[in-house]
Amino acid sequence: MIFQCSKMQRVTISQALTSACRDIDRIDARLLLQYVLDAAQAHLLTHPDQILTAQQLEEFRRLVERRIDGVPVAYLTGERAFYDLILSVNEAVLIPRPETELLVELALQLIPLDRPCRVLDLGTGSGAIAITIAKHRPQSHVTAVDVSPAAMAVCQSNAQNLQIHNLQLIEGSWFDELSGERFDLIVSNPPYVAGNDPHLQQGDLRFEPQVALAAGDDGLSCINHIIHKAPDHLEKGGWLLFEHGYNQASACRRLLQDRDFSNICSHPDLAGIMRVSGGQLNFVE
Numbered sequence: 001m002i003f004q005c006s007k008m009q010r011v012t013i014s015q016a017l018t019s020a021c022r023d024i025d026r027i028d029a030r031l032l033l034q035y036v037l038d039a040a041q042a043h044l045l046t047h048p049d050q051i052l053t054a055q056q057l058e059e060f061r062r063l064v065e066r067r068i069d070g071v072p073v074a075y076l077t078g079e080r081a082f083y084d085l086i087l088s089v090n091e092a093v094l095i096p097r098p099e100t101e102l103l104v105e106l107a108l109q110l111i112p113l114d115r116p117c118r119v120l121d122l123g124t125g126s127g128a129i130a131i132t133i134a135k136h137r138p139q140s141h142v143t144a145v146d147v148s149p150a151a152m153a154v155c156q157s158n159a160q161n162l163q164i165h166n167l168q169l170i171e172g173s174w175f176d177e178l179s180g181e182r183f184d185l186i187v188s189n190p191p192y193v194a195g196n197d198p199h200l201q202q203g204d205l206r207f208e209p210q211v212a213l214a215a216g217d218d219g220l221s222c223i224n225h226i227i228h229k230a231p232d233h234l235e236k237g238g239w240l241l242f243e244h245g246y247n248q249a250s251a252c253r254r255l256l257q258d259r260d261f262s263n264i265c266s267h268p269d270l271a272g273i274m275r276v277s278g279g280q281l282n283f284v285e
Ligand SMILES: C[S@@+](CC[C@H](N)C(=O)[O-])C[C@H]1O[C@@H](n2cnc3c(N)ncnc32)[C@H](O)[C@@H]1O
Pocket: 093, 094, 095, 096, 097, 100, 122, 123, 124, 125, 126, 127, 128, 129, 145, 146, 147, 148, 151, 172, 173, 174, 189, 190, 191, 192, 211, 212, 213
């Protein structure tokens, strides 16, 4: 990086950003500087001539270097915006993605505001889906499951910080700890990348937990398992909704048909790509 840190050096916000943008994306640079200064974007725009302290400059330089090494910004700042929440994240959890907000939107449409509803989120990670649903449907009771104890700790801490009280966390594999339990809605953003997909070794994915991403040879092993077991845990007329890969929609619909789901549907993201599929159990008109 062009700026070196010394007590004598006077570097402004504008100079620090310009310098960092030679090596990393502009938005990443802005988010990292906001984090170091504990300031909103508006502050950076309105105070371009503010001089960084030596400590701030050193911290910013260190973060930019880690970003150059590939570490995702969310892991560097420890947080990520999702839906209308700011969630804490660390290397134990998948960084919540904007496309998962589609799943949340669709789930909220199925959950009544004015009466209780039992919702299950499988593979909750940071709690992005479960916590957002619990917050927006305070009458619902949300159960969140994950196999990773470290992910459970992140979810627990997010729920506490956001004062979510209608959420129960269960550590375990998919439905294993839910014997005899039934839900009105099951949602999931399970791992769905094929184990040999070269993308797992590229970009931000390199830093995210493999257990959150990879799912067998074809990427469908977790989805297959969830579809197969879901009928044992859904109320009559209950819904299963889950996120999947950009090219998995028709395979997912076939798996839902094989398990006798009704009203099977896939939903497009903003780019028009089918990214969420689901169906209803034993629906009788
Ligand atoms: C793609 S991430 C989704 C995280 C979060 N729901 C989100 O949308 O940001 C998948 C999650 O499934 C969890 N997982 C993987 N295998 C699992 C299993 N057998 N049982 C329960 N959770 C599992 C991972 O630990 C990870 O947190």
